[in-house]
Amino acid sequence: MADRAMKRRKVEHTPSDDEADDASFASFGDGEDETAQEDSMAAEQRALPEDDERSLHQERIEDDLDSETEVIADETSDSGEDVDMVDDEDDEHSAHNAVVSKQDIKAKQNRNTSMAKKQVPSSAFTAGTFKSNMFKLQVDELLAQIRPRRGKREEAVDQALHALKTTFDSMEPVAPLSVSEARRKLLTTSKVSVPFPSPGPPKDAKYTLQHAKPAGINVVGSYPLKTNSRTDTVLKVDMMVAMPSALFQEKDYLNYRYFYKRAYYLACLAAAIQSAHRDTYEVQFSDFRGDQLKPVLVIVPKAPQSSVNDEIKPAAKWRINVMPCVNLDVFSASKLLPTKNCIRNTEQSSDLKPTPLYNSSLRSDMLLATYLEVIHGVAGRCEAFRDSCLLGATWLQQRGFGSGIADGGFGNFEWAALIASMLQGGGPNGKPLLSDGYSSYQLFKATLQALAVRDLSKQALVIAPGNIKPVGDGSPMVWDGARHHNILYKVTPWAYAQLRQEAKLTITTLGDQLYDGFDSTFITKKKDAMTRFDVSVNISLPKRSSPDQPEDIRVQLARMHDVLKRGLGDRTTLIALKPTLPPPWQLGMTKSESRPRVITLGFVVDPDNVHRTVDHGPSAEAKAEAAAFRTFWGDKAELRRFKDGSITESLIWAAGEDGQTILEQIVRHLLAKHFSLVTEGVSFSAKDFASLLRHGARTANFQPLLEAYKQMEMDVRGLEALPLSIRHIMPADGQLRYASIRPPGVAAAGEKGLPAQVTIQFEGSTRWPDDVVAIQRTKIAFLLKLSELLQEANGGITARIGLENQHEDILNQGFLDIVYESGAAFRMRIYHDREQTLLERQLKDNNLAPSVKEAAAQALAKHKRDYIRRPAQTQAISRMCTRYPALSGTIRLFKKWFSSHLLSNHIAEEVIELIAIRTFVQPWPWGVPSSVQTGFLRALHWLARWDWRAEPLIVDLSGNDELKLADGQGMRTRFEAWRKLDPSLNRIVLFAATNLDPDGTTWTDGHPQRVVAGRMTALARSACAHIEEQQSALQPASLFASSLSDYDFVLQLDTGRKRSKAVAYKNLELAAVDDDTSIGYNAAELFLYELESLYGSAILFFHGGQERSIIAGLWSPGTSQRNWKMNLPYSTIPSKSSKEVGIMAKVNREGILSDIARLGGDLIESIEVNAR
Amino acid sequence: MVPVPPPDNVMPTKLKATVPISVNDFVVLPLTLPTTPSYPVDAKHYLYLRLNAPKLPTDSTPREVFCVNVPFDATAATLKVLFSQQLGGGRLEEVRFEGGIRTSKGIAAPLTQSRGKKRKRGLEFEGGGEAEVVEVGQLPQVWDRELHPGGSTAVVRFVDKESAELALRAAKQAVKSGRTIMWDTPASAGDEDARPLGSARYLAHHTLRYPDPATLQESVDTFISAFNAQDDARNKELARLRAVPDEDGFVTVTRGAKQKPAELVAEEAAERERQKKKRERKQVGEDFYRFQNREKRKEEQRGLVRGFEEDGRRLEELRARRGRMRVE
Structure with missing residues (x-):
């Protein structure tokens, strides 16, 4: 019976916890509350369930019997969730439940009944749960991976600890000796040099050093608390050896005396281990957490060959720190407050600056055991505490924080102590900030929230009654009043600033409904300086x-x-x-x-x-400040008079x-x-990455073209004789959105830049023909009229009509090139929205042949791409480039990377832009990149990890979160549908959707192929490995070079530069094409286009555009030897081997290369074939 | 330089094999390709020949030779030179290149697509008689010469049956004797009309892309007037159909001749939308009855459970894909 009750209780208890979870998610999700509010927040959260309860009770009374069915429904769905909940609660949980006081149980049951009644709230709530479910499952899995487990390593450590304890306990006391005597004696007898901190003890010191049996030996830190991660490469165990209080005098806290005595004690311990375990352990001195006042012994197992004690296996990776400490009652806590001075200088006793670091350093030695007790107590009371410590440790580790001074001074201990303190107090009226009932994830998030929201360097977090102010140098203060200690005394101001930034970032990440922040919170390593810092x-x-x-x-x-x-x-x-x-x-x-x-x-x-x-300093009249400015800057400071008449100190x-x-x-x-x-x-x-771009990363390079664009728009809109009025003129080109690799107007010699594409839409009219082909011709008629009018209106404009898509007459047939005298060139196409309707109608028409419908489908896709998506993306990106100064450079450099690796003829530039922007709008775990270097490296980092088989790329281009959760899920559904439809990725390999383009296949339908996407990922991975290996020695240009030996053959193109040097007679033809008419002429692109149409079925071509004048090729796997057929789509060699009966056909590689050589003619400098 | 793993590629299998004299009923004729400075390798091209045997033979079929895997730069002149000077000397009447085999690349080859769309489109008019098929209003050509993708075919018609057979016999003999047969590029074959390849071809294309506005205007005008004429004819026909009962005395129902202007259509649609909204407003709201609320709640709960299961599944997938979760 009791059993049943227990079970029932448990089942009911868990979901109620979950409910509480959600309540707090909601309130945490609000994000950056004001600091003042924060204090009351935790209290509110705890109050919340009770409030709910009360109101719900009332509701219940008012409600009628009809609700019974609902209760049942609720319970069934609850128990559905329970499966998971119960699973991950370990045995401790039920044990804990068993001892919960009667009152608690009653309260809980009470709450449960009301909770069961509680109606499922709004969809926003459901959405929140949905996300946190996935998140929770992942957190559970992570915890299962990193929770400490008892293994061989742990057993070896335990044995070592026992051995050390025995040694220390059996040590002979050493009689008091003078400082120099003690030092000399230890050096001669045991060859141990006492690790006195600097400054060392004075020669004439009156006090003596001695050794006595330890007052206590204990294991402290994360190991006994089970808050160390299993995945740590080295298991670190802290062992404290309490020095007997008799060794110290009352005033020993002054002038390093405590630390000298401690050092001597430590040296004696070292000597003892040295003599007892010389063969088993390696013993060294080290500064504890970089604090030079407090050396410790570091004990690691020796290599196995000389192991005397067979039971201890030294191969395991562990490390024991032996730390002497002192009892709590030896020195008065009030003398060691951060406001006191403990280093007296004999000469100037009047000016006693506080020595907070020294004081806290000593104080922390006194509190080693106490904190173990405190944290242990909390861990017993709050089940989720250990897990939250593990989560915190992982989070800190990924961000490079640690307890050591070099790592910022905020490590696992500080994390654990902070949570423990907040579970005990810190709220208003001394109430705890956090509650024992929180889940591990809630504790984690609440701790981050506390770090993010309040500036502990300005206003201390005081745990017990007490009033204390931070030191004021930017380092934080968490004052544990009961123990008179600043828990965060070691944290440096800069690390604290960084920590707060990280906490804020993570809180934002976790609040982002659209993306799963788990990986960026716990999995991604962001220690690397190259990607982290500009x-x-x-x-x-x-x-x-x-x-x-x-x-x-x-x-x-x-x-x-x-x-x-x-x-x-x-x-x-x-x-x-x-x-x-x-x-x-x-x-x-x-x-x-x-x-x-x-x-x-x-x-x-x-x-x-x-x-x-220009930096403006203080005005010349403010004498004192001006002088300070001058001393600070030295000869760089100049006194200048500015346009507004002010005379200030300044820096140029x-x-x-x-x-x-x-x-x-x-x-x-x-x-x-x-x-x-x-x-x-x-x-x-790493010299500036931006310098890899021609003319730098400034968007100013694009200004002339944008101004010309405005002029062009004005010119066209100003034409009065046009038969129809103009509705829109829209830019649709990389050059008009700060995103072309080269700034406009900068092209390789011999080639003019490509005209910037523009679309024009006229007002609707019934005079348009109702036929797709006829529409194309009518467009040409419009363009002819437009060009005539334009040239009449402005003599400086050359306008010519060009033809395109000759093979498919339902596609756009003509465009208008508008060239200004300045050199700015635009290519205008007419957007007519009726085309879409007509094509859609064709698609639905069942009387049409499949080939016609296929053509219509392609035409429709192209229509949308050219006239709807591209202008929309152009607008969105130019807006974002003004918003994020580093974006333009990042996109351009990233495009250059694709281009340099010969991928740009496969991957649409729009997709590259989206990947680059993703790094800005969804930057987690980093912030928004503030330089081209970080933007580029992080984009590359993401690209290397992008599993495009299973993950869509979803980017919000709106800049104000227009993309909602439901939209995102819609895109995901579409992505999954594609994967089901085409599981072998023959058509859609990359899926890239935006709020402007929910289809996700606009830029990636049919290309890149899977091979190419695979190569993209491989290249990105090797680039990331290279960055990690080189770190700060990285040469940015090396990321843009890759070997050509992977290709079957490489066509070295004769660049225009060389050809124009050989003026001879070939240029008679070139001369015939004068400057303006050669705009848009790109022989290499045309050549590539012809190669693909002639040999595309047998060869996969790679070309990098203007960045690398080569075309590389891979023989398609489809061309391997097969039975001879008449209609193979490539040139073949028939072959008959003696054994086989049939005649086989294989691709005629030499013949095709010879053909290519003839086709390319003077364009090809050489053809290199890579033997395999 | 960043080391990169090689991309997927099938290694060529090295087999000791000989080139057969014939395959199926084709003669395999190796042509020696001219060398170029950029690729100084003596490469061979294999042309497959046989007497033409289409499914629907015509009078001239016996005089024809069917060629498979025509070199990409073949022209009528080069084939003429090949047969008349190197293979028996039969006289050619005509060379007909056939469209290249459509590849799975999705990019249709613009070089081989026959231009010339028939201007007659739309309905076949009953009783109106077969309208005369004329090709008008074509846009100017933008390439100066067509090329043939790999595996293209051509039909060569000789003056008489004997010449065709002679050519095949000569080819067979040449193969057996191992005589070298050179492939002449149009230039070396003395084809004056053939335009050069390389950058000259692309420059010419670039020039051709921008035709003279007057020509273009004329072409477009012709097209549009033809289109309008056709449209008118169709409308007239439709009007006639509306008016004239057929032999059973029924009047065919067809689409009205007059279309509403676009603005009007849009206005009507907006009006319909307004009406719909009005109607919806009058309807009972979705949260009016208790059962509606209950259903909604249940649906939400089911959604929760579904979402939960979905998450579990996704995590499973994730695990299957990445293996054990590992902190970087």
């Missing part, structure tokens, strides 16, 4: 430090951060500093140098400001001085001025 800089510091420099790296880094931040101002949105810390050192050695050798700087720039050439930067960007000049100047770092020591990685 600019990264390596600084190698000179070996000798000048004596006046502060010893603590944290202080030094903070100074560098402040200088750079002040100097760069709003040019950057983030500055990250990452020092490379000295590695662990041998016991017998003294620590080499506490200062880092290399510092890596990363900048995220603000694309609007980074290129600014010249753009592009010897290839250095303005940012580089500023950084170099500041480093030289304030840190005497000369040019050789400072290296900027």
Whole structure:
């Protein structure tokens, strides 16, 4: 009976939790509330279920009996969900349930009945659940992968821990010795050098150092708490050894004395391990988390050959940190508040600056065991705590955060302690910010929310009663009042800024209904500096430090951060500093140098400001500020008078001085001025990617053409004698949306640029013929009239009618090339919307032959593509290019990449644009790219991971979330329908839909083929591998080169440049074609077109447009040897081998290549055949 | 340079094999192709010949030779030279190139498509008699010369049956004796009309693409007037049909001659839409009856369950595709 009740309770309990989940999703989804509101938020959330309950009760009373059926229905659907819920709750859950107090049970049952009654809310809610379901399932799977498990590695560690404990417990005490005596003795007897922090103890120190049996030994940190990830390559275990309180005097917290004694104690422990386990373990000193005050012992297993103790298997990868610590009662907590000074200088005792880092560093030693208890207590109380720690650890790891000072000082411990604290307090009236009932994902999200929303460097999060202010240098403060400790004392200001940015980004990602944010939250690694930062800089510091420099790296880094931040101002949105810390050192050695050798700087720039050439400083009248400005900038500061009459201190930067960007000049100047770092020591990685583009990435290059376009529109609209009035003139070309590889007007010698395509639509009229073919002819008549009128109206315009699509008379037959004297050229086609109706009618007509209908279908697709989609995409992209300054350059560089790898004749430029834009409108896990480098590399990163077999590309081009969840699902459904219809991907390989084009096949119907898409992915992957391998040494140009040996043959084209040099007599013909008429002439494209129509059935051609003047070819697998037939669509060699009966046909490769050579004639310089 | 895995490609199988003299009833005639500076390789092209045997023979069929896999740059002149100078010397009357085999590429070859659409289209008029088929209003040609895609066929008509047979015999003999037969390009065959290939061809195409406006105007005018005439004729015919009862005394119902102007049509559609909206407003709302609400809720619940199952399935798929979830 009791069993049944239990079960029932459980079944009912879980869905109610789920309901609560959703309530909080909704409130979290609101995103960036004001800081003030945040405090009350958690309280509200907890209050919410109760409120619901009350109102629902009332409802119930008012409602009639009819509801019974609904209850049943609800329960059945609930239990449907339960299957999952129950599955992943482990045994602990039911155990927990068993001990829940009676009152709780009652409350829960109460709530459950009301919840069962609760009606299914609006569709928005359903949508939310739908998404979070998928998300939840994925989170569950992830957790199952990373939860720690007990394996051989863990057993080995446990054995090692036991062995170490025995050794420490059996150590002989060492009598008090003077500092120098103790140091000397240890060095001579055990060859262990005491790792005193710098500055070292004074020679005449009056205190003594001694060793005594540890007061306690314990394992702390993530290992005993089971919050370490199984996938970590090295299992790290922290072992604390409590030093007996008797070793310390009351004032030992002052002037490093505690740390000297600690170092000596540690050295004694090291000596003991050394003598007892020399053969089993490798022992080294290391700074604990980069804190040079606190060295620890790092113990790793030795290579297996010399293992004495057979039971410990040293092959496993683990590491034990031995950390001496001290009891809580040794020093008074009030002396170690962040506001106190603990490093007294004998000379100037009047000016005592607080030493928060020193104090907290010491204080954290006293609290090691306490925090273990606290976190353990929380983990017992809140089931989801461990999982949320694992999620947090994964999240932090992917973003490169860690407990070490080099990694920012926010790691797994800080994460766990933060959640634990927020579960205990921090809310209004000291109530907890989070509730024990939260799920792991809720805890995770709430913690991120807390990090994102409140600026802990301005207003501290205080857990218990107490009033304390942050230090004020930008580092955060989470004050654990009960233990008088700032949990985040180690977190550096720049890491904190970065952390907040990341948290905000992730919260936005998780709030995005349209895309599944799971991968970008947990799976994608975003540590890589190249994709993360717009600019990264390596600084190698000179070996000798000048004596006046502060010893603590944290202080030094903070100074560098402040200088750079002040100097760069709003040019950057983030500055990250990452020092490379000295590695662990041998016991017998003294620590080499506490200062880092290399510092890596990363900048995220603000694309609007980074290129600014003039900085205005304070006005000349403000004497004090002007002086400060001058001292800061040195000789760069100039006093200038500006147009508006103001006289200010200012800085003038010249753009592009010897290839250095303005940012580089500023950084170099500041480093030289304030840190005497000369040019050789400072290296900027990866010169600007934008320089790979002709004339740079500025959109200004497109301005002349856009102005000409406006002029053209005015000219055409100004024509009065046109038979019909004009409805629209729309641009439909890459050149008119800042997206052509080369800016307009820049073309290879010998070739004129292609005219920019434009569509024109006239007002409707009944005088149009009602026949598709006749419409095409009528269009030509219109164009003839238009060209005549245009040339009459403006003498500077040349207008010519050209013909196209000769083979298919239902397609557009004529276009009008309009060329201005300035060289701007446009190709105008008439858009007539009746065509669509007529073609659709043909498609529906069952009396027509299939071939006619097929032609009509193709014509319809082309009609939509040319007259509807392309103008729409052109408008959308030019709008986005003005919105995202880095977009234009990214698109162009990305197109260049496709082109350089000979893919551009297969993949429509519009698809490339969509992939590039995806990186901007759906940038997770990064923010919106702010430079061409990050935009390009992230687009490439995504391309390499795009599984186009199973994933559609969906991009919102509206810029204001016009693409709704339902639309997105519609596109997905369409994609899945295509995959069902065409599972072998013969027709649709890539699926690219936008809010303007829900069909998703406009640009990809029939091309690229699967082989080509596969090659695209392979190229992107190898490019990403190359980037990861090279990191900051990357040469951007190397990403744009690929070997030609993969192709069967390569046609080296004779570029126009060479031909125009050989003036001889060939150019008689060229001369016949004067400048204007050669606009739009591109021999290579025409040649490729003919090759494809003549040999397309046997050869797959690859061409990169103007970027690479070659055409490469692969013999199609369809041309392999087969039985001879009369109607094979390629030139063959018949062959009869003795064994076989029939006559086989194989493709006549030499014959075809010889044909191609004759066809290309002077266009081909050489044909290279790759032997296989 | 980024290393790249080779794309999918079938490696050619190396088999020791000989070229047969004939295949099915075709003679296999190897032609030695001229070498070019960019590809100085002695390559052979294999032309298949036999007496023409179409399904529906005509009077001239016995005089014809059917050629398969014609070289892409073949012209009537080059084939004439081939047969008259190298293969027996039979005199040719005519060479007819047939459309290349449509490939699965989807890009129709513009070079081989016969231009010249028949201007007569639409209904066949009863009793109106077969309208005369004329090709008018064609747009100007934009290529100066047609080329043949791989595997194209041609029919060569000789002056008499003997010449045709002679040519085939000569071909057989030449193959047996191993005599080298050269393929002459139009230039070397002395075909003055054949235009050169290479950049000259594309420049010529570029020039031809932009025809003289006057020519173009004339072509379009002719087309449109022909089209209008046809349209008028059709309308008249339709009017007649409306008026005249057939032999059983019935009047055929046909589409009205007059079409409403587009604006009017649009207006009517808008009016219909308005009416519909009005009607809808009057109807009882979807949440009026309790059962409606209940149904809706149930539907939503089912949707939830479906969504949940869907998610489970998607995750399964994901797992199948990527294998175990791995943090990068």
